[in-house]
Amino acid sequence: MKAVKRNQEILSDRFEIAFNQIHKCLIDELGGKGEDRFKFLLDIGSSKHSLVRSFYDELCQFAKLRNAIVHEKTDHGYYIAEPHLDIVERAEQIAAYFMKPEHALSIATKAVMIFEENDTLRRVLECIKKHDYTRFPIYNTKGEYQWLLTASDILNWMTKQLNDNVINLDDARIKDLKIKNKKQKQVEFISKSSSIFKAEEIFEKYHNDNKKLEAIIVTLNGKSDEKPLGIITSYNLIEIEY
Incomplete structure (x- = not known):
């Protein structure tokens, strides 16, 4: 009997x-306004982070169980509510996700094709045909990021160049597609070690400011003059699974 009781206590x-590990992670990521109630942080986090959304229902149930364990304890080592082993293991599994979230690079499009402004448009079109990519960071000869070229930019340009059902690409250069005096697409840079939380927070900030973030470019240290290791779009965030 004592062995059973001890096992339940463990x-x-x-x-x-x-549970406390998950709670601490929520406070670290979402706290700061003097409010650290678990359910409150869950509700805030579910609108910002896919990790919280994925486990929201389970975490709400964990909160009820935790309250029963802590607040309805009648004696030392005796609990009215006892978690089953599978519940404990599930809580530990989720806690591990929160304590060490995936790197943002894990959800990024890894193979990034970059070009310079003097490269021919034909090269980009060949890349689209071969790899089906839609976003291309443009760099100068010093390896410094300049702007982001998208497939929609190319389509718009080609539409304007159409003449008698023919588009002449012989002399077309990437720089021809850069519209002067037009605000370029918004891009942010993060380091290779940044978490998915970081990427989601950046997209959330732009959304709250009524701005569109076209992409996040991942580099070694999050600098614009470093080789891109991956590109993250809002679609990548939607596809996150745990």
């Missing part, structure tokens, strides 16, 4: 440790 302790 399960409760393990569950509470996992």
Whole structure:
């Protein structure tokens, strides 16, 4: 009997440790306004982070179980509510996700094709045909980021160049597609070590400011003069699975 009781106590302790780890991560990511209630942080986080959304229902149930364990404890080592082993292991699994979230690079489009402004448009079209890419960072000869070329930019340009059902690409250069005095598409840079949380927060900030962020470019240290390692768009965030 004592062995069973001790085992139940260990399960409760393990569950509470996992719950507290998740709670601390939520506070670190979403706190700062003097409000650190678990359910409040869940509600805030579900609108910002896919990780919270993915486990929202389970975490709400964990909160109820945790309250029953902590607040309805009748004696030392005796709990009215006891978590089953599978619940404890699930809580520990989710806690591990929160304590070490995936790097943003893990959801990025890895093979990034870059060009210079003097490169021919034909080269870009060949790349689209071969790889089906839609976004191309444009750099200068010093390896410094200049602007982002998209497939829609190319389509718009080609539409304007159409003459008697013919488009002449012989002398077309990427620089011809850069519209003078027009605000370029918004792009942000983050480091290779940045988490998915960081990428989501950046997109969320632009959304709240009623601005469109075309992409996040991942580099080694998050600098615009470094080789791009991946590109993240809002579509990448939607496809996140845990």
